[in-house]
Amino acid sequence: MNQQEQRIEKRMINEIMELLVTHYGGGLSDEELDVGIDSLQKAIQVARSSHAEQVRKSGEPYFFHPLRVAHMASRHWMDFSSVIAAILHDVVEDTPVTLNQIEGDFGAEVALLVNGLTKAADEKLSREALKAKTYRKQLLLAMEDVRVLCLKFWDRMDNLQTIAALKPEKQSLIAEETRSVYVPLARHLGMGHVASELDALSLGVLYPRRAQRYKRAVEVVKAETEVDLRKIRTEIIHAFEHNKAPVLLKDRWRPFSISGAQAISRGFPTVYTLEIQVDKTTDAYLGLGLLHGLYYPIPGKLRDHLSVPSQFGYQALKTTVQAHQYRMRVEITTRKLARFNESGVLAPGFEFKKGNFRDLMRSFLEGESAIDTDAFRLASASIQVYTPKGETRILPEGSSALDLAFDIHEDLGLCALRARINGKTRLLKSRLMDGDQVEIERSGKPQVLPKWLEWAITPRARNAIRRYLRSRVLEGGQGDV
Numbered sequence: 469m470n471q472q473e474q475r476i477e478k479r480m481i482n483e484i485m486e487l488l489v490t491h492y493g494g495g496l497s498d499e500e501l502d503v504g505i506d507s508l509q510k511a512i513q514v515a516r517s518s519h520a521e522q523v524r525k526s527g528e529p530y531f532f533h534p535l536r537v538a539h540m541a542s543r544h545w546m547d548f549s550s551v552i553a554a555i556l557h558d559v560v561e562d563t564p565v566t567l568n569q570i571e572g573d574f575g576a577e578v579a580l581l582v583n584g585l586t587k588a589a590d591e592k593l594s595r596e597a598l599k600a601k602t603y604r605k606q607l608l609l610a611m612e613d614v615r616v617l618c619l620k621f622w623d624r625m626d627n628l629q630t631i632a633a634l635k636p637e638k639q640s641l642i643a644e645e646t647r648s649v650y651v652p653l654a655r656h657l658g659m660g661h662v663a664s665e666l667d668a669l670s671l672g673v674l675y676p677r678r679a680q681r682y683k684r685a686v687e688v689v690k691a692e693t694e695v696d697l698r699k700i701r702t703e704i705i706h707a708f709e710h711n712k713a714p715v716l717l718k719d720r721w722r723p724f725s726i727s728g729a730q731a732i733s734r735g736f737p738t739v740y741t742l743e744i745q746v747d748k749t750t751d752a753y754l755g756l757g758l759l760h761g762l763y764y765p766i767p768g769k770l771r772d773h774l775s776v777p778s779q780f781g782y783q784a785l786k787t788t789v790q791a792h793q794y795r796m797r798v799e800i801t802t803r804k805l806a807r808f809n810e811s812g813v814l815a816p817g818f819e820f821k822k823g824n825f826r827d828l829m830r831s832f833l834e835g836e837s838a839i840d841t842d843a844f845r846l847a848s849a850s851i852q853v854y855t856p857k858g859e860t861r862i863l864p865e866g867s868s869a870l871d872l873a874f875d876i877h878e879d880l881g882l883c884a885l886r887a888r889i890n891g892k893t894r895l896l897k898s899r900l901m902d903g904d905q906v907e908i909e910r911s912g913k914p915q916v917l918p919k920w921l922e923w924a925i926t927p928r929a930r931n932a933i934r935r936y937l938r939s940r941v942l943e944g945g946q947g948d949v
Contacts, residue, residue, distance in 0.1 A: 473529060480539050481512060484551060487542040504548035507574060511552040514573070518563040525633035533626055534558055540622040544662075544811040549574075550615050553581035557623060561586045577613075584609035584616030585623060603649070614657065618814055621654055621662055628669035643670035658812025660782055668723035675726075682724045685732045686739055690721070693736055693794070700791050704744070707758045713751045716803070718743040737788075737795040744800045749774055752800045756785050759798060763789035774801070782809050851902040863900065866925055870896040873908045874929035881932055882914040897923035916940075 485505065493501055515534055522530035538554035546554070552574055559565040560582055567586070571579035588601040610616045624646055631639050647670045654663035672679040701717050708715040720741040722728050731738040744759075746752050752774060759765075769788035784801035807815040853861050853872060861875055869889065873896070874881030887894050888907040900906060916936045924930050 473532075477532070477535065480535050484508070484539055484542045488548060488551060491542075491545055492547060508548060508552055508555070511555040511574065514565065515555045515559055518559045518565055522562065524630065526630060527633075528630070530558075530562075533630070536626045537619070537622045540625065541619060544618070544622075545807065545814045546615065546618065549577045550581060550619060553578045553585070553615075554619055554622065556582050557585040557619065580609060580613055581616055581619060584613070585619055614813055617650075617653055617657065618659075621650060621659070621666065624650055625662075625666060625669065628666070628673065631673060639673050643673035646670040654812075658782070658808065659814075660812070661810050662812070664723045664725075667725060671724055671726065678729055679724045682729045682732060686721055689736055689739060693740070696792065696794065700794070700796070701742075703762060704742075704759065707762055708746075708755060711754065711758060713754055713758075714747055715755070716745040718745065720799075737797065741797045741799055743784075743806070744798060745803050745806050746800065747803065749802060752785055752802060755800050756787065759787065759789060759800070763791045763796075765789050766795065774805075784809065851900060851904075853900050853903070854905045856905065856907045864926060867900050868896060868923050868925070869894060869898050869900060869906060869908065870920060870923045871926045871929045872900065872906055873910075874924070874932055875926065876908065878928075878932050880908055880910055881929060882916055882936055883910040883912070885909045885911045885915060896920075 485508070488504070488508070489501070492504075496504065516531050519530040519534070524530055524533060534555050534557055537557065538551045541551050541554045556565075556570060556574070556578070560567050560570065567579055567583055570582050584606055588598055588605050606616060606620065624642075627642065628646065631642065634642075646666055651663045651667045651670070654660075654666060668679075697719070704717065705715060720743055722739040722741070728739065744755055746755055766788040769786070771786040773782055773784050773786065783805040784799040786797070786799050788795060788797050790796075801809060851863055851865050851867065853863060855861065855876070861872060863871055863875060869887035870881065870884060872887075873884040884896055886909050887896055887898060888909065889898060889900070889904050891905075914936065916933060918937060920933050921930060924933060
């Protein structure tokens, strides 16, 4: 390792330590903090020595990969055990170190996380079968500890950022897998920014020339608007300061996406969002009034996701204003909620519905195929519907009334007869819209038909329908004997 690499390693380790102490030092006793720091330093020594003779295909010392994964984990509020697991996440898979050694030296919690990031091994299985086995292993462990998936996101993100040395076919496989599996799961965990970055990196691998054209187009827009944006930000800061509301402004430029590339011809309004961070929720509503006082609000563009968070927990006031010659999207949130929006389930205080997540993972594992990538895709876009009693149900976009029936209870799904959507009688195959109020009418006995498999899209509903139809076939066959 040359001197420059040594400096980079030292800087990253120092930053990881500082982030962990900043995020968790106040909640730990001096003794607990010392134990955490000592364990992290020990993990660094184990990983550094274990990977000492290994290099990546790019020629880079291998140890930099787990170090970067740990750095991303610490930036997103992951704790000592998670960061230690990130440092060690490849030693079991790629070196003689065993999982039992990890558990003995660092405890069961770290061992579980490392196990979740270790590929399944079985010489008798094909590559595809091993991949499916690895997915199922990750999902089972994620049901026990969701940090398994979060660490996988950072691992995959670094792999995508350093993927150039791999063969093009291998690059494409990794990118497609990321988009079909890990991007939807990141969104489901409230990690929208992470999902967007993973998606952009994957698309950059699949469509490199289009990604470069998009990057150049955004750079042009940045250059053209830099002076005017500085003036707009100054006006907003003065308005907030005049009303004694501390404010932080952040520029957000849209990551590369297929829809972004298609919309870039419309320029600034499609690629830029101004994020305004304030101290308190009341300041956010005050700020909305100040903003609309400065610039004309575009009708129909206001969304209040502070009072009612979006499906995956995103919390902000969203509006679009005419700021001088620019139509500009603005999001106003608090500094605390900005952490939720950035890190989702990992942010301290984020309301994560573990029961819903376990149900989702279980429905994937119960699918007909070894891994149902369509089900993962469905997890990325959701609607909220309501029962007559006002209970909220979150379903994948495109769900039918039949999907809702099974989401409430399998028995209700099997005995479903018809639905009342917003007071009007509808067929069970009717697709639901965000905000619908739905009541399921039931019969006294199951009414399941094979065509229901065409009406239902959720893994839970389709699995239940298949089980019932299979049981009826088996009963019929036994009756003929």
